[in-house]
Amino acid sequence: GGDSGGTTASEAPSSAGASSEAAKGALKVGLAFDIGGRGDKSFNDAAYAGLEKAKTDLGAEIKELSPAADGSNRGDLLRQLADAGYNPIIGVGFAYGDDIKKTAEEYPDIQFAVVDSASNGPNVTGLLFAEEQGSYLAGVAAALKSKEGHVGFVGGVENDLIKKFQAGFQAGVKSVKADAKIDVTYISPDGDFSGFKAPDKGKIAAQKMYQDGADIVYHASGDSGLGVFQAAAAAGKLAIGVDSDQRQTVKEADLQKVIMTSMLKRVDVGVFEFIKAIQGGAKGGTDTVYDLKVDGVGLSTTGGEIDDIKDKLDAAKQDIVDGKITVPAKP
Amino acid sequence: MSADTLATARPAVELEGITKRFPGVVANHDIRIVVEPGTVHAIVGENGAGKSTLMKILYGMQKPDEGTIKVNGEEVSFRSPSDAIAVGIGMVHQHFMLADNLTVLENIVLGAEPTRAGLLDTGRARARIAELAEAHGLRVDPDRLVEDLGVGDRQRVEILKVLYRGARILILDEPTAVLVPQEVEELFQNLRELKAEGLTVIFISHKLDEVLGIADAITVIRRGTTVAAMPRAEVTSARQLAELMVGSELPTPETRESTVTDRLAFRVAHLTVEADGHHPAPKGVPVEEYAAQLRADGTRLLLDDVSFDIHQGEILGIAGVEGNGQSELIEAIMGIRAAHGAIALGEQDMSSWPTLRRREAGIGYIPEDRHRQGLLLEASLWENRVLGHQTRKPARKGIWIDRRAAREDTERIVKDYDVRTPGVETLALALSGGNQQKLIVGREMSGEPRFLIAAHPTRGVDVGAQAAIWDHLRDARAAGLAVLLISADLDELIGLSDTIRVIYRGRLVASLDPSDITPERLGGYMTGAIAGNEES
């Protein structure tokens, strides 16, 4: 769901030059997905949205590959794309970090990008997202909306990526209510990705939080988040979505209602902007951070549930952008 | 067959031109048998003659390639046993066909269950079983698990199974193989009663005097085909039957002069085995005392203070109804089962040794069930030669298996023991039972054992192979081997043994001299009918 109307993310300022740039033609963009692959209605699809936009707006020829279920062939997919003449090539997910580094060394003439991991080569661009900043806003929103001063966080897999979400969220909540109670639960340990695919466990974890008196639960748990929404609906309470505007992507009407807001992570923007920059002749070797400043992360407003606290959210955002607040990336 | 017998009643079973081929074997060839109703009809023939195959055909378990079957004059064609059951045929198989973990009742009603409202009607089943048991003197507790039953009881369950289905024609395939004479007599009494009620019995046995005792008519099968059929009255002696069966004279297992020496070869003292798991005895307490204590506590003992000596050149026979501790005795001696007490080979105490070391020290072992304990059916003959001798010459060279030496030695066994096989690479399962047994005997002898356990060494083996195995045992004994012989074949036991001990409920209850004991008396001791002459 890339172009949802009411998001606070920046409007991509690119469509203007599309037709002129399409003439270049030679742009062949390859993209390799994270486990789950194309069509996951989430992280991978967000990346794909950026890719597709590059096709329509920049006239790029695109190719996207999904890895094997065990992710063992990430590096080989990158190489196959490179060998087939794709340039630039994007790896979606921090798991590509290592493979991109190697492949970039093998193909120094090709530009690479990796989502969620830092640049580790002269021809690698790191597309980083300040999830903690977005999550901070989610925390602020949750704390402001919570009547009980009790909120929760459900993480899918206990790895450092998801911990960024947790850290930002906690900081956000504490910034509003220092004495707020924050329940935190993860579903599976690092290296075991089942925690992103367990709606039942997400539901049970969230249920407990609601039973204990939490009234808003934020999730960063992929498909397990469905369970969180269901628990919220059953308890008549609220939840916060993640990555895309889940109030739009989730189809069940009763679940849409409970999604107060979603923490947006504009992977589509990151991917598209990268392609555009490369087309413009940019070279890698640096990280591009998509933070609040460039609206690479933010909160969705669909449904208008957080319209009443918009001022406070904007203020918090401004503080972060101005550097008055540094949001921790580790809990 | 005269015209007037035909007029009185149609034959219960008429088999005409039955032919059945297995890959490489013609099990039955143009067999014809007529069984009159209300009679006991015996079928005799050596091992592999095709008796069981024929009966399985009659019971619908196998399809004949050619030939017709008539039951009560009607031609029938069976697709499965249920078709045979439907026309009133029941079969007791050569090997027990019982599910151990089910109760007697469940085993009996299986396949013909009475139901009420979709549920198993155990009340009705129990009543009917009680009724049958009463009528035929076949008493067993319907609620016991079959695994807790002895062989005699199991045999009764098998017969009850058949009667429960209302069979009018009973096939009994070697029902007496595992029974002692008293039980055999009981069984025959039952059969006579059944006959009196008009049932027809087809009876298969290798024991010709039994056959002569019960049969009204006899059919002899040799190499898959009928060679003779006659009423009992026309048979003059067992010998005559035997010669029809094999075309030559009967062998006897008798050993002539004693070769017993006074050098002790093997000693077992106070061997005791607990039923519910082995608990090591406390240090310093003598085994007898500990065993007494266990007894006092009411612990069930599978072996209860068993002691005996075997001298070089002596065969000690153990007689007993199956399930009285023989298996446990063997397993304890082999170190497969934990036991209290002392086991010594020569002067050497080996009670704490593992199985392997016992074998290496010179114990040979012919197991009671060759398929279960004796062979790797899906391995070649030479690999079977290695089994049990992995650590000894010629099978072993350092950490390696010496394949060449093993093959060569297997060829020697094949030659010396007359194992009929195309070669030593042949898989063991391709051999007939008798040849498998000869291979095992050859293997166990090749380790030059000082002491040999021979459990049912000729069970299920035909007369020819039987005689050969007996010869080998005798020769080894003459060379000074000590043998512990366990056999259900009382003739074999009496014929081969120098001394016989009777085992009953885990205790040695009698010590007998084989030269003045009859199978009947022996059976008396075995069943506890005659009190033992030993106290332990």
Add this chain to the structure above:
Amino acid sequence: MPAGLNRALLTVAGVVIAIVLAIAISSVAITAAGASPLDAFAAFFDFGDSERAQSNGIAAFLNRAVPLFIAGLAVSVGFRMNLFNIGVEGQYRLAAIVAAYVGSTFTAPAPIQIAVIIIVAAATGGLYALIPAVMKVTRGVNEVIATIMLNYIALSLTAYLVRGPFAGERAAGQLTTTTPKLPESAMFPNLNFIFDWFGLVAPTRGGGLQGFLLVAIVLGVIVWIVLERTRFGFDVKASGLNGPAALASGVNPKKMIIAAMVMSGGIAGLIGLPEILGDKGAFNSNFTAGLGFLGIAVALLGRNKPVGIAFAALLFAFLDRAQGSLQFAGVPSSVVTIIQAVIVLLVVIANEVTNRLALRIEERRAAQQLGRDNDPVEVTA
């Protein structure tokens, strides 16, 4: 041995028929998906246009086969004696992290460094497999359950180790948790020179053709020798074919369970090493999982024999490699898994049928031969 030859020919015929059938079945699926089976099968053989791409493809294929082969070997040792080590998955994961960590704590000349890492990996895998073995021997715990549970435990344990005691330095912005980088001396030399022999371009992919292939081959030979030629191997075979007979022959089943399980686990310990020593240089949270389960399929497909397992591993790796090519050809890449599963199923069915056929033939031969040169029973009383 004509009988042996017969059996071998029948087996090969069965496998070929099974594979043809599997291809037919997957063609139906591919057609149903709206793609062309011809394109799909072309994709399996499409290693790319440039020489470099082809070399990379071949290296990727062989590199994938190596861990699969080792996994198959590990599983087969247990399966040979009807011991179901479902725990290869956990064993290799734990072994990989311990070996990677230990290897990073010191620097020694390459052969020593690598040898130590291999030994540590094997020892860790073996020790972890010892747990279910001891549980089975002393308390009768079913090894299937125990190893399944221990897989989950290993997964969590490695997650704990990689972020806790064994955690290494990470570059800024790197989210993958990892153990410390191994020294250069721990990296296994590659086999790229082999490509020269055939006049091919050396693969450029990270690490090229992984040298661990040699270890795998040696391992396969050792396992074959141990299982087929030694006394221990005989005991394993006997225990597998007939437990009670093995027991009566003096084989100690408890020792065998422990030995086989530890051997299986020890081999399992090596599964992760190609990835670590030939490519990644550390254990990280993206370490390839699932090889233990694939190993079960590979072992079964290869009939628990090293040579068969090698073929099975190559076949699986060959199919796996095509994941990318298939997507280039517009075919759903999940068709690979379907083909693998169907092949496993059909090949074992074919095995079963041909096996039975071979036995029949052998029995008939035995019977015929005996029928010819022996006459009625002679009695020697």
Add this chain to the structure above:
Amino acid sequence: MTRVRKYHLTLIGVAALLLVVSLVRVITGHNDITSSGMFSAALLLAVPIGLAGLGGLWAERAGVVNIGLEGMMVLGTWSAGWAGYQWGPWAALVAGLLAGAIGGLIHAVATISFGVDHIISGVAINLLGPGVTRFLSEVLYKEGTTASVAGAGITTSPPLSSPPPTPSLPLLSDGPDLLGKLESTHWFLLSDLAGLLRGLTHEVNLLLVLAVLLLPLTYAVLWRTSFGLRLRSAGENPWAAESLGVNVYRIKYIAVVISGAFAGLGGVFLVFFANKYVEGQTQGRGFIGLATMIFGNWRPGGLAAGAALFGYADGLQLRSKEAVVSFFLFGAVLLLAYLVIQIRRLTAPDRPADLVAGASRQYVRMAFATLGMIVLFWLWLTVDRLPDEFVYITPHVLTLLVLLVASQRLRMPKADGVRYRRGEQH
């Protein structure tokens, strides 16, 4: 007679456990360990495992080892998702059952008709399930399809067109919610019982009721009907069954197909719970189910206990990661109880002979128990919260521990896993 005693013993055991748990709750203050939410979560987590286990039970009682439950369950989830979004929960139920049954049928054909090793066939089905479902998703849920518009992705189906009904017991757990009130008093034992009852009755989904009923139903069918007798005989001694005219092939086929259907039903349950199919949502429950079946000694009651234990431990680690620590205290109390019993046995005047004999062993064991007790107690006192990685594995560790204590008594069907061919007796 023995059955009655066993039944009573079980009851007494359960009561004693509840007592100890209640005690632990009061001491530790972790009220969640007996809350209704906890028990309800435990039940929800236990049911799919239990259904897979039941599937295993049916197959193995008929002599066919079914390690392919996981694959069949996967087929069940996908089909339930696919049918459910189009035609609602009932269609999902039927489709899931059927898909699982088809998985079972494949297993049956391979193992029964072709005599393939049961483990091999199961492993192949475990490969096949995820492969086929992924493939179907790639084909049917790809972008542009109506399913995709309805919310399907490559890894998920669209939501069910209507949710499965969830009744709850009036009066007790709903409306006035008497049990809920009692529970929130946190009284010793009473609240725990109330929590248990409420957890088991509050907002129960219909399939859950069905699933729980399948336990007694399975018992009734397998142990009380003639079909069940034949089925069990096929697992104990198929040749005996064959010789009595039982069509063993047919029985085995039926059993394995039902087995697959149960595994599929487990998948349906997961889909009902999540309201849609999510790739990978079975999470190895087929294997865990198999484990609970072995754990339960191939009996429905034992299986239920195994599934309940696993579900409870899983629920606990998901809901209250801190509360897991209180199990140290629980373990310490159990060990203490064991010690007390042993000391009383040893000091009894008429102690049995095996105790006299094995006394030294006994002392060693008791020493270990004492040590274990002290360590557990110390852990409980000093550890506030375990690292999460150790909490996730609570159910697996508990299962192993219980097996270590109780495994010797297990007895599997005698002909389980044996290749049966008509007319070829072993």
